[in-house]
Amino acid sequence: MSVTPLAHVPTTHPSPAFRGRIGQDARSGHYAVPRRYRLHLTVACADGLRIAVVHSLLGLDDVCPVTYLDPIPDCPDGGHSALRPLYEASAHRYTGAAVAPVLSDDWSGRIVSTHATDITRDLARHFGSGRPALHPCGAESETEAVERMCRGIGQAAQHAGSAGGDATERAGHLEQLLDSLGSLERWLVGREYLIRDHVTAADVELWVALVQLDTVHRHHLDAAAVQRIADHPNLWAYARRLAAHPAFGTHLDLDGIARRHHARCRGLEAAGAAVQILDWAAHAARAH
Known part of the structure; x- marks a missing residue:
């Protein structure tokens, strides 16, 4: 597999600065009270998109308001200036980047959590009653898998699309990717959703991964690799169906994803950039 050399700016995923939980630690005082908490998200990043979809699936607009941030952070360190007061109020002499996503406590003006998985699980557990269970009882191991x-x-x-390493290593990573996609392709035969007969957190995870694959990662792959990735009709039909769901499609900020990607990566794109797998805009438009 040949890849056009890229001057890639590595992305880092630092450990979450805050990992408070709603309703799980009485000492924290973070009780499950409607309209006490607020989300701060950019849906152009994977974590923000996951949380936004879960928030919509649970119908939490009146329970936990959302403040949406620009896709591109406005601070040199990769943080958002709008979040700096929250970070500084939550940690003495905080010197790290004020990054999203954030779940904040409007009562105290401090951050509860910056850990996306904890945030979505707490929202579903404490504010999701009366909705289809995103984390069905007995499906924990399946969701984690x-x-x-x-x-x-x-x-x-x-x-697979890295400018570093040699061609053999990149080809090996591509085969790993294709093995996973092949397993999902076979699993989805005759199924509308991944693990239950309704949308669960597992579907949110996979859909966001497929969005990232087609709108971000393919830009660093050659055309032949993208064609092989696209050759999973059940999988991409599944992604297309979910894009038409209001809780998914309305949060698909294609322009924001593109702006964020180009702000973080420098240099030439690989040939796969021209091989779009799904017309996301056309399918997501049905959600509005």
Whole structure:
């Protein structure tokens, strides 16, 4: 597999600065009270998109307001100036970047959590009553397996399109990616959703991973690799169906994803940039 050399700006995923939980630690005082908490998100990043979809699936507009941030951070360190007061109020002499996503406590003016998985689970557990269970009882191991697979898809795609390493290593990562996609392709035969007969957190994870694969990672792959990725009709039909769901499609900020990607990556794109797998805009438009 040949890849056009890129001057790639590595992305880092630092450990979350805050990992408070709603309703799980009485000492924290973070009780499950409607309209007490607020989300600060940019849906152009994977974590923000996951949280926004879960928030909509749970119908939490009146329970937990959302402040949407620009896709591109406005601080040199990669943080958002709008979040700096929250970070400084939450940690003495905080010197790190004020990054999203953030779940804040409007009562105290401080941050509860910056850990995306904890945030979505707490929202579903404490404010999701009366809705289809995003984390069905007995499906914990299945959901975690999908989460691990989706992380693997993102990592394999990133390494397959990396400017570093040799062609053999990149080809190996591409095969890992295709193996995972092939497993999902076979699993989805005759299924509308991944693990239950309704949308669950597993579907949110996979859909966001597929969005990232087509709108971000393919820009660093050659055309032949993208064609092989696209050759999974069940998988991409699944992604297309979910894009037409209001809770998914309305949060698909294609322009923001493109702006964020180009702000973080420098240099020439690979040939795969021209091979779009799905017309996301056309399918997501049905959600409005």
